[in-house]
Amino acid sequence: METGPIKQKLEQQWQDLSLQLRAIPINPLERKWATIALLIAALFIGIIMIDALVHGINAPSNVETIDSARLHLSEEFAEDNLGVQTDGSGLITVRMVAGRYSFFPKHIDVPAETPVTFRWVSLDVLHGVHIPMTNMSTMIVPGYVAQVTTTFPKPGDYPVLCNEYCGLGHNHMWSNISVIAKEDWAAPVKSAIAGGPENE
Amino acid sequence: MNDAAVRKLALGHLWVAFGAFILACFMGEYQVLERSGLIDALESSSVYFASVSTHGVLMAFVLTTFFIMGFGYYIATTSLKQPLWNQPLAWGGFWVAVAGVVLAAIPLLTGNASVLYTFYPPIQAHVVFYIGATLLIVGSWVWCLIMIVMFSRWKQANPGQPVPLAMFATTANALLWLWTSAGVALEVLFQLIPLALGWIDSIDPGLARTLFAWTLHPIVYFWLIPAYTAFYVFVPKQAGGFLFSDEVARAAFIILVVFGLPIGFHHLYMDPEQAAGWKLLHGFGTFVVSLPTFVTGFTVIASLEIAGRLRGGKGLFGWIGSLPWTNSMVLAVILSLLMLIFGGFGGLVNASYAMNAMVHNTAWVPGHFHLIFAGTTVIMYFAVAYYLWPILLKKPLFSREMALVQLWTWFIGMTILTTPWHILGLLGQPRRISSVVYNNLLTLSWDPYELAMIVGGLVLLGSACLFIYNLAKTQLSPVQDGFVQEIEYAEPLHAVTSLPEYLNDFKLWNKVIAVLMFISFGVPILQFFFIDTFGSSAWGY
Numbered sequence: 001m002e003t004g005p006i007k008q009k010l011e012q013q014w015q016d017l018s019l020q021l022r023a024i025p026i027n028p029l030e031r032k033w034a035t036i037a038l039l040i041a042a043l044f045i046g047i048i049m050i051d052a053l054v055h056g057i058n059a060p061s062n063v064e065t066i067d068s069a070r071l072h073l074s075e076e077f078a079e080d081n082l083g084v085q086t087d088g089s090g091l092i093t094v095r096m097v098a099g100r101y102s103f104f105p106k107h108i109d110v111p112a113e114t115p116v117t118f119r120w121v122s123l124d125v126l127h128g129v130h131i132p133m134t135n136m137s138t139m140i141v142p143g144y145v146a147q148v149t150t151t152f153p154k155p156g157d158y159p160v161l162c163n164e165y166c167g168l169g170h171n172h173m174w175s176n177i178s179v180i181a182k183e184d185w186a187a188p189v190k191s192a193i194a195g196g197p198e199n200e
Numbered sequence: 201m202n203d204a205a206v207r208k209l210a211l212g213h214l215w216v217a218f219g220a221f222i223l224a225c226f227m228g229e230y231q232v233l234e235r236s237g238l239i240d241a242l243e244s245s246s247v248y249f250a251s252v253s254t255h256g257v258l259m260a261f262v263l264t265t266f267f268i269m270g271f272g273y274y275i276a277t278t279s280l281k282q283p284l285w286n287q288p289l290a291w292g293g294f295w296v297a298v299a300g301v302v303l304a305a306i307p308l309l310t311g312n313a314s315v316l317y318t319f320y321p322p323i324q325a326h327v328v329f330y331i332g333a334t335l336l337i338v339g340s341w342v343w344c345l346i347m348i349v350m351f352s353r354w355k356q357a358n359p360g361q362p363v364p365l366a367m368f369a370t371t372a373n374a375l376l377w378l379w380t381s382a383g384v385a386l387e388v389l390f391q392l393i394p395l396a397l398g399w400i401d402s403i404d405p406g407l408a409r410t411l412f413a414w415t416l417h418p419i420v421y422f423w424l425i426p427a428y429t430a431f432y433v434f435v436p437k438q439a440g441g442f443l444f445s446d447e448v449a450r451a452a453f454i455i456l457v458v459f460g461l462p463i464g465f466h467h468l469y470m471d472p473e474q475a476a477g478w479k480l481l482h483g484f485g486t487f488v489v490s491l492p493t494f495v496t497g498f499t500v501i502a503s504l505e506i507a508g509r510l511r512g513g514k515g516l517f518g519w520i521g522s523l524p525w526t527n528s529m530v531l532a533v534i535l536s537l538l539m540l541i542f543g544g545f546g547g548l549v550n551a552s553y554a555m556n557a558m559v560h561n562t563a564w565v566p567g568h569f570h571l572i573f574a575g576t577t578v579i580m581y582f583a584v585a586y587y588l589w590p591i592l593l594k595k596p597l598f599s600r601e602m603a604l605v606q607l608w609t610w611f612i613g614m615t616i617l618t619t620p621w622h623i624l625g626l627l628g629q630p631r632r633i634s635s636v637v638y639n640n641l642l643t644l645s646w647d648p649y650e651l652a653m654i655v656g657g658l659v660l661l662g663s664a665c666l667f668i669y670n671l672a673k674t675q676l677s678p679v680q681d682g683f684v685q686e687i688e689y690a691e692p693l694h695a696v697t698s699l700p701e702y703l704n705d706f707k708l709w710n711k712v713i714a715v716l717m718f719i720s721f722g723v724p725i726l727q728f729f730f731i732d733t734f735g736s737s738a739w740g741y
């Protein structure tokens with residue numbers, strides 16, 4: 001295919017455009033202000049990019065599907081496997097099911113100052129979950145597994161709240177989590193199961 | 201000539217908008233009362249969620265769409281000095297949209313569509329709700345068509361001439377809305393209606409949320425652009441000065457439209473069905489689109505400064521005092537900018553990707569959008585109404601003092617309502633709850649803020665009633681012979697004689713939008729057809 005003329009045409013158009021761009025009168029003060037605004041935006045973008053790409057601080061985005069209608073048949077989210085589990089290397093995974101109107105299991109214990117990976121699924125509609133004062137927050141979309149890894153700095157009892165409208169009982173949808181000082185926490189005696197971050 | 205007919209058309213639209221508004225304000229006050237748990241007899245989650253769903257739909261879809269259509273028709277005929285193109289079609293669009301609202305209202309008010317204004321599946325409303333919403337959108341597309349035809353015809357008749365700024369902005373908004381509404385239209389037509397009618401038995405809620413996010417961000421610019429239009433084309437003149445720069449205003453509208461569209465995933469930061477890279481890309485665009493708002497703030501303040509100095513204001517800040525604070529348009533813009541500064545700060549927090557986790561879906565979010573939407577944007581709708589009413593009716597406004605009181609009380613009420621709302625969010629309160637039943641100490645700290653919100657809501661409700669009263673009294677007052685007031689568009693400091701085509705037309709920008717939309721939504725939508733997804737069946741609520 002002949003690309004020469006197309007390239008020429010594009011170049012010509014680009015030149016026209018930049019000429020036109022330079023032709024509009026912009027007050028010097030306004031130009032300065034627009035530059036400042038751009039720099040502010042660049043600063044924010046820079047910080048976000050460094051956090052995301054260097055420190056790995058990302059929003060929950062694992063794009064992993066699951067059949068929400070057959071959770072009980074899935075090995076990972078069968079009732080016996082829910083809650084806190086530790087694998088051989090000490091990694092902590094918490095598997096939780098959201099369904100109208102609670103999070104299951106209704107109470108869990110996790111250690112402070114230790115990375116904890118949550119895996120959330122819905123068995124019915126759209127839910128959201130947030131542990132106030134922490135960044136443990138994600139939407140729980142039916143058909144998808146939402147995964148969040150976080151570290152709780154302070155021991156204490158926290159509520160686990162549904163934060164997306166899921167029906168008339170939405171405000172009754174909550175459970176509890178106890179964050180326990182690292183040295184007082186004992187891993188539950190359960191064997192790790194397949195699925196999740198450790199077999200990626 | 202047909203001036204009277206256009207005035208009637210505009211008034212018809214504006215009355216529907218404000219009728220929806222006042223009804224929804226009563227619901228808003230009921231909601232803050234119910235939520236607080238102060239009055240036991242009020243407690244009912246089914247009434248509450250029917251109310252929030254109706255309040256949200258009336259404010260976000262009915263008030264805005266009808267206001268924008270009515271305002272647009274009048275802008276088009278007066279700024280282009282052209283008769284309305286195809287008046288019967290315009291009325292047709294109006295009636296289709298009204299029919300849509302009435303249809304949607306039936307299930308909403310009877311508790312058969314308590315799915316909130318975002319209607320996220322797989323929770324399902326009565327099918328009539330979706331059909332009503334679709335008709336409202338179809339009616340608004342008629343408006344878009346009329347705006348675009350009038351724009352093009354004027355350009356044909358006036359080759360090489362700059363399109364008046366007011367019409368440039370209005371056409372930008374019509375195009376923006378066509379692009380914006382496509383996302384939700386796809387969701388409703390291919391997912392929600394077929395599911396509600398039982399033609400299909402499951403849908404993918406991840407795809408539905410992705411399509412809705414396509415609409416959810418730019419729709420806020422659809423609501424905001426009339427307010428910015430008033431900033432640029434009315435305020436400078438009303439303040440007694442000139443518009444600082446006409447060209448930069450056009451550039452600001454173009455950037456709003458072009459970059460407002462491909463960034464909807466900042467609503468999905470916390471969603472599992474989209475990958476981090478796409479979210480970062482949309483996050484990037486979100487910061488780019490803060491630029492036109494910074495520029496708008498600058499241009500408006502610079503225009504006000506010119507006016508203040510022309511009126512004899514001296515010194516660094518002396519010009520502020522010499523502005524005509526008793527002109528409702530000028531007062532409104534000052535209050536609107538104040539709310540924009542605080543609301544914009546909150547918006548930067550929301551936009552900040554991982555930081556969003558701390559505020560996502562907490563009470564912070566309705567606090568934020570009441571401040572910037574019900575505050576910044578709607579206060580300009582008031583100002584436009586006060587400005588247009590005497591022109592549309594050919595009667596003086598019933599009371600200008602009342603208008604000033606109304607604008608001040610809207611600002612004060614909004615401050616009292618939204619400050620505690622933001623704090624509640626930081627204290628972890630989720631949004632969209634009808635009462636607080638969490639058996640937890642944390643929730644005790646929420647009580648005083650909920651009480652403050654009742655007061656804020658009451659002030660706002662009073663203010664809203666003053667607004668409607670003033671407009672109705674003006675409408676019902678006897679005709680005054682010899683009263684004439686014409687619409688006046690602000691003149692730029694430096695007259696624009698010629699413009700490069702890209703600042704005077706949208707052909708290039710439509711192509712740019714198509715490319716950007718393909719880049720930012722192409723793969724994220726197509727992925728649902730390539731990965732193994734599992735649909736959800738419909739659920740009640």
Ligand code: HEM
Nearest residue numbers: 225228229231232256259260316566574631632633657660
């Ligand atoms: C009288 C003044 C008002 C009061 C007291 C009020 C109060 C409320 C309350 C309590 C909610 C429920 C929020 C939640 O559950 O998280 C709500 C929702 C909403 N309000 Fe208002 N509001 C008022 C005016 C307005 C105005 C003027 C607008 C916009 C023009 C507006 C737009 C909305 C929207 C779109 C929602 C739906 C939010 C959702 O579904 O999460 N409100 N309002």
Ligand SMILES: [Cu+2]
Nearest residue numbers: 162164166170
């Ligand atoms: Cu919920």
Ligand SMILES: [Cu+2]
Nearest residue numbers: 416417466467
């Ligand atoms: Cu947005």
